[in-house]
Structure formats: structure tokens, C-alpha cells
Amino acid sequence: xxxxxxxxxxxxxxxxxxxxxLSLLGIIIGVGSVVAILNLGQSVxxxxxxSMQIGxxxxxxxxxxxxxxxxxxxxxxFGDTLMRNVEGIESVLPAASSSTRIRSGQEILSVTIGxxxxxxxxxxxxxxxxxxxxxxxxxxxxxxxxxxxxxxADELFPVGNAVGSYVSIFRQSSRRYLVVGVLDEKDATLxxxxxxxxxxxxxxxxxxFRRVSTLSSYTCKVADGYNxxxxxxxxxAYLNEIVGSDYFTVFxxxxxxxxxxxxxxxxxxxxxxxAAISLLxxxxxxxxxxxxxxAERTREIGIRKALGASPRVIMMQFLIEALTLxxxxxxxxxxxxxxxxxxxxxxxxxxxxxxxxxxVISLGFSAFVGxxxxxxxxxxxxxxxxxxxxxxx
Amino acid sequence: xxxxxxxxxxxxxxxxxxFCVKALDGVSVNIxxxxxxxxxxxxxxxxxxxxxxxxxxxxxTSGFIRIDGEYTNNLSEKELASLRNRKVGFVxxxxxxxxxxxxxxxxxxxxxxxxxxxxxxxxxxxxxLERVGxxxxxxxxxxxxxxxxxxxxxxxRALVNNPSILLADEPTGALDSRTGEQIMELFQDLNxxxxxxxxxxxxxxxxxxxxxxxxxxxxxxxxxxxx
Numbered sequence: 001x002x003x004x005x006x007x008x009x010x011x012x013x014x015x016x017x018x019x020x021x022l023s024l025l026g027i028i029i030g031v032g033s034v035v036a037i038l039n040l041g042q043s044v045x046x047x048x049x050x051s052m053q054i055g056x057x058x059x060x061x062x063x064x065x066x067x068x069x070x071x072x073x074x075x076x077x078f079g080d081t082l083m084r085n086v087e088g089i090e091s092v093l094p095a096a097s098s099s100t101r102i103r104s105g106q107e108i109l110s111v112t113i114g115x116x117x118x119x120x121x122x123x124x125x126x127x128x129x130x131x132x133x134x135x136x137x138x139x140x141x142x143x144x145x146x147x148x149x150x151x152x153a154d155e156l157f158p159v160g161n162a163v164g165s166y167v168s169i170f171r172q173s174s175r176r177y178l179v180v181g182v183l184d185e186k187d188a189t190l191x192x193x194x195x196x197x198x199x200x201x202x203x204x205x206x207x208x209f210r211r212v213s214t215l216s217s218y219t220c221k222v223a224d225g226y227n228x229x230x231x232x233x234x235x236x237a238y239l240n241e242i243v244g245s246d247y248f249t250v251f252x253x254x255x256x257x258x259x260x261x262x263x264x265x266x267x268x269x270x271x272x273x274x275a276a277i278s279l280l281x282x283x284x285x286x287x288x289x290x291x292x293x294x295a296e297r298t299r300e301i302g303i304r305k306a307l308g309a310s311p312r313v314i315m316m317q318f319l320i321e322a323l324t325l326x327x328x329x330x331x332x333x334x335x336x337x338x339x340x341x342x343x344x345x346x347x348x349x350x351x352x353x354x355x356x357x358x359x360v361i362s363l364g365f366s367a368f369v370g371x372x373x374x375x376x377x378x379x380x381x382x383x384x385x386x387x388x389x390x391x392x393x
Numbered sequence: 394x395x396x397x398x399x400x401x402x403x404x405x406x407x408x409x410x411x412f413c414v415k416a417l418d419g420v421s422v423n424i425x426x427x428x429x430x431x432x433x434x435x436x437x438x439x440x441x442x443x444x445x446x447x448x449x450x451x452x453x454t455s456g457f458i459r460i461d462g463e464y465t466n467n468l469s470e471k472e473l474a475s476l477r478n479r480k481v482g483f484v485x486x487x488x489x490x491x492x493x494x495x496x497x498x499x500x501x502x503x504x505x506x507x508x509x510x511x512x513x514x515x516x517x518x519x520x521x522l523e524r525v526g527x528x529x530x531x532x533x534x535x536x537x538x539x540x541x542x543x544x545x546x547x548x549x550r551a552l553v554n555n556p557s558i559l560l561a562d563e564p565t566g567a568l569d570s571r572t573g574e575q576i577m578e579l580f581q582d583l584n585x586x587x588x589x590x591x592x593x594x595x596x597x598x599x600x601x602x603x604x605x606x607x608x609x610x611x612x613x614x615x616x617x618x619x620x
Contacts, residue, residue: 001505004505008493008494011493011494012493015493299489300491300492302489303489303490303491304491304502304506305450305474305477306448306450306477306483306489307477307478307483307502307503307506307550308474308475308477308478308479308503308506308507308554309474309506310470310471310474310475310506311470311471311474312471313474313506386450387445387450387451390450390485390489
């Protein structure tokens with residue numbers, strides 16, 4: 001019976017092609033824009049995730065602030081303390097940083113200087129362009145070696161390879177440092193800008209550059225299988241307990257991503273809700289066309305009733321017709337919306353992610369619109385008096 | 394006596410504005426199984442009302458109607474629909490075929506509502522279309538058929554669910570006399586095969602060709618006799 005009704009519905013749609021298309025337009029536009037908006041929302045948050053993936057999504061950064069130096073908490077041993085007290089941290093990289101000037105020949109630059117441990121580069125996935133990183137030994141022995149960021153190297157050594165040359169780094173007086181490596185270009189992550197920085201061993205920094213009582217940051221690498229946002233929360237809770245919230249800031253790329261995702265999804269849900277209003281308008285179009293269809297087919301309804309169709313059967317026929325109409329509109333709308341989001345994504349240069357839930361939701365919603373707005377015309381058809389309907393011209 | 398249709402003191406009144414129109418005013422009539430009965434009368438006599446009541450499209454204001462043993466009083470719309478589907482086969486003056494469906498689909502429609510399975514629907518409909526001589530017209534739409542062919546499809550459709558009554562309302566009214574004659578012969582053949590045929594007409598000549606006649610005038614039976 002259902003199949004026969006679908007066939008009847010499609011036959012009558014094909015008989016009135018233009019009318020069907022016009023009445024479906026509302027549904028098509030509604031579903032299309034909902035799907036396009038949700039697809040684009042999904043693509044935006046995926047592309048945010050992707051760019052963060054490069055920039056250390058599995059890092060949690062701690063920045064001591066204010067008069068933290070009086071606390072004697074944020075020293076070199078703090079990393080070990082933290083790892084003992086918070087689960088899910090693979091390693092902690094302490095770093096000290098400040099700004100200084102650096103000179104080679106006639107060139108003098110203002111740069112950020114970082115005192116870091118030798119595994120800093122590896123954990124931050126900072127690739128080398130030339131030379132090598134300084135070693136753990138260099139750190140222990142407080143050697144005066146330096147790794148240059150890409151921009152610094154380009155400025156100081158416009159021609160040739162910087163590795164093997166000496167640069168002077170100023171504090172009270174200038175000291176000579178051997179360039180052992182140059183980093184490849186790398187986008188800034190939270191807390192560290194690589195291209196415009198130079199890095200020396202942490203112990204060298206402490207001994208020869210500037211006395212370190214309180215480190216300027218700790219970069220915690222989150223162990224595999226742990227959620228960075230959760231670890232960040234735990235770190236924050238732990239620090240609140242031991243020093244109070246005034247003395248530190250915890251930063252994690254993951255929580256920023258979460259926040260960005262939340263904003264994106266709220267925003268796209270909001271837009272989708274607005275687009276859904278056009279689905280409502282589309283539903284009214286469906287109701288209109290179904291009323292016309294019922295009026296036009298009064299005689300057919302009379303004949304069917306005379307042949308033994310109960311009111312329920314007539315009701316079902318027209319409900320299924322409305323449903324077929326809106327679902328076909330929904331499918332066209334999904335194709336239209338996907339095409340639209342594909343086009344936009346291509347222009348903007350993101351990667352397209354399909355929001356499958358959007359497709360399911362909008363199909364469900366158009367089916368709902370079909371039933372809701374088809375109900376009244378179908379009920380009207382089912383209540384027609386067969387004698388009057390049969391004599392209808 | 395086996396009466397397939399029994400009307401006992403049936404009245405059907407309509408309220409039109411402030412007037413009460415007595416379309417049928419106390420009609421009692423029995424129609425035997427296997428008979429070929431004409432219900433005759435001028436237009437406005439109440440014969441259409443009687444046809445609607447016999448066809449279970451309507452229920453009486455008072456009195457009783459029994460169709461093949463089942464009373465129609467106090468039945469719901471759904472029950473009336475089921476009764477029509479099982480007991481009554483309609484043939485109309487204007488054929489009343491479903492325009493967007495071919496001959497075969499038209500004939501299968503009552504079986505759809507009777508809940509008969511697909512392949513059986515097709516078999517029974519094909520057999521009946523063959524019986525009325527339209528074996529090679531099954532896939533044609535009504536618009537591609539002549540008047541006589543359309544009426545044959547309608548007759549096949551009326552017969553397909555094996556009803557107790559074949560109820561024909563001026564079935565030759567829209568046909569030329571030669572085609573009308575053929576349709577009349579088909580009805581006579583069907584009656585010979587044992588079908589109960591009720592023939593509603595205002596045409597005295599056609600009515601007299603039926604075996605029994607019921608005359609209606611102003612909502613009352615005037616005279617009835619067997620030939």
C-alpha cells in the first residue's frame with residue numbers, strides 16, 4: 001500500500017513538474033542552507049584543529065606571573081614536582097627567556113633569548129635547517145653555544161651558512177657564542193616565537209647570561225592517551241592549591257581549540273536555526289500545494305472512497321504524498337547545500353568536512369515538515385463526503 | 394427467499410436551509426440474489442438517494458437497510474468503506490476511472506483496499522479485463538480508451554472483488570446507442586452468470602429490458618411488478 005501511494009505521489013509530481021519544483025523550492029533552500037552552514041562550521045573547526053595539531057596541541061604551558069619569584073616554587077626542580085603530582089605529563093621543559101641584542105659583524109638585532117634544555121627542540125618539533133641542536137652536555141657544561149631562529153639567521157648572515165660562526169650576545173657586557181644550528185621556519189606556538197628567537201642552554205643562561213631564580217615558562221608535554229584539556233585543568237587545580245591563582249597562568253592549545261570549537265559550533269547552530277526558519281516557510285508551501293492537490297483531486301477521492309478506501313487510507317495516501325514531496329526536496333536540498341559548501345570551501349581554501357549529523361537532521365526535519373504540514377490537507381481529504389466528492393466537477 | 398438487498402421503511406431526509414427535503418419517504422423493497430432489477434424514476438424522484446443508500450455511500454435517516462445480511466445503520470465511515478469494498482461494485486455514467494492509472498491499475502485498486510497481495514491482485518484483474526474483452530488494452534490509460542472500453546474497465550473494476558451487488562448508475566448514459574447496447578448485453582451476460590445487477594435509470598426503454606422494475610416517484614415506490 002505504501003509503495004502504491006509513493007507511486008501515486010510521484011506520478012502526480014511528474015504530471016505537475018513546474019508546480020512541484022516551485023513548491024519544493026522552500027524546502028530545498030531551507031535544507032540546502034542548513035546543510036551548507038553546518039558543513040562549513042564543521043570545516044572551520046576541523047581546520048582550526050589541524051593548524052593547532054602542528055602547533056603543539058599536546059602541550060600545556062605554565063607561565064609564572066606577578067611576584068612569583070618570592071615563592072621559590074618555580075625553580076628548575078618544579079618540573080619533577082609537577083610530574084609527581086599530576087598524572088599524564090610525559091616531560092616538562094623549563095625555560096627562561098628575556099630580550100636582548102645580538103650582533104654579528106655590523107648587524108645588531110633585538111631578539112628574544114631563551115634558555116632551554118636540549119630536548120626543547122625535539123618536544124616542540126622545531127626542525128633544523130643547518131647544523132645541530134646543542135646537546136645535554138652543552139647544557140651541563142654551560143657552553144656558550146646558540147641555536148638561531150630562521151629570521152635571525154637570515155638577518156645576521158644574509159649569505160652563507162651561519163653554523164660555525166660566532167655571534168655576540170649582550171647582557172652587561174657582550175659574550176661570544178658559537179652558532180651550532182639554525183632552525184627551519186616554524187609558526188609561533190603558544191608562548192614561543194621561533195623565527196625571531198635565539199636559544200642557548202638553560203644552564204648557560206643561568207650562569208653566564210642572567211641569574212635565574214624563577215623560570216619564565218614550563219612546557220609540559222602531555223603523554224599519549226591523556227586529554228590535554230583535562231591535564232591542563234589538573235595542572236591548574238594543583239597550582240591553585242600550592243601557590244594560589246595569582247601567581248601563574250596555565251595555557252593549553254587544546255583548551256583554546258575547545259573554546260574556538262565551541263564558538264564555531266554555537267555560531268553555526270545559530271545560523272542553522274535561522275536557516276531552519278526557511279524550512280518552516282517551505283512547509284507552508286507544501287501545505288498550500290497539498291491543499292490545491294486535494295481540491296483538484298476531489299473526484300478521485302470520491303472514486304477511491306466508493307471503491308472501499310477508508311478515511312484512514314485516504315489520509316495515509318496524502319500524508320505519504322506530502323512526505324514523499326518533502327523528502328525529495330530534502331535530498332535535493334542536501335545535494336545543493338553540499339555543493340554550495342564545497343564551492344565555498346574551495347574558494348576559501350579549507351578542507352571540506354561533511355557534517356553527517358546535519359544531513360540526518362535535515363532529512364528528519366523535512367520529513368517532520370511533510371507530516372506536520374501535510375496533516376491538515378490529508379485530514380481534509382479523508383473527511384470528504386463520498387457522494388459530494390463523486391459529483392464534484 | 395434469498396434477498397441480497399432489503400430496505401425496510403427507509404427514509405432519507407435532507408435539511409436544505411429551513412426546508413426538509415424528503416428524498417426517500419418510507420421505502421420498503423427487497424431485491425433477490427441473482428436478479429436483474431431496474432430502479433426507475435424521473436430525475437429528482439429519489440432514485441439517486443436510493444442508489445447511494447444501497448451502495449453504502451450514505452445511511453438512512455430512519456428505517457433499516459440490509460446488504461447481503463449486514464445492516465448499514467450506525468456503521469462508522471471505516472466500516473461503510475469496508476462494506477462497499479466487499480459487497481458493492483459501482484459502475485457510473487461517467488465511468489469514474491482514475492485518470493493517471495492504466496486499465497490494469499484501475500481494476501486492481503479495490504483489491505488494494507481489500508488488502509489482497511500484489512501478484513494475486515494482478516492475476517484477478519487481468520482475468521477480469523480478459524473477461525470484458527480488453528486483454529490487449531491493459532496498459533492503456535483511460536484517456537487512450539474509447540467510451541465503451543472505459544465502461545468495460547469500470548465493469549471489470551466493479552467485479553474484481555467479487556461483490557454481492559453490481560450497482561450501475563445510468564451506465565449507458567454517456568455512450569452512443571450501439572456501444573450502449575453492447576454494455577447492456579454485457580450486463581445481461583453477467584446476470585446470466587448469476588450476478589445480482591441493480592440498474593438505476595430514468596430511461597424507460599432500458600429499464601423495461603431488466604427482469605424486474607422498481608418505480609420511484611417523489612420518494613415513494615409507486616408500483617413494482619415482475620414481468
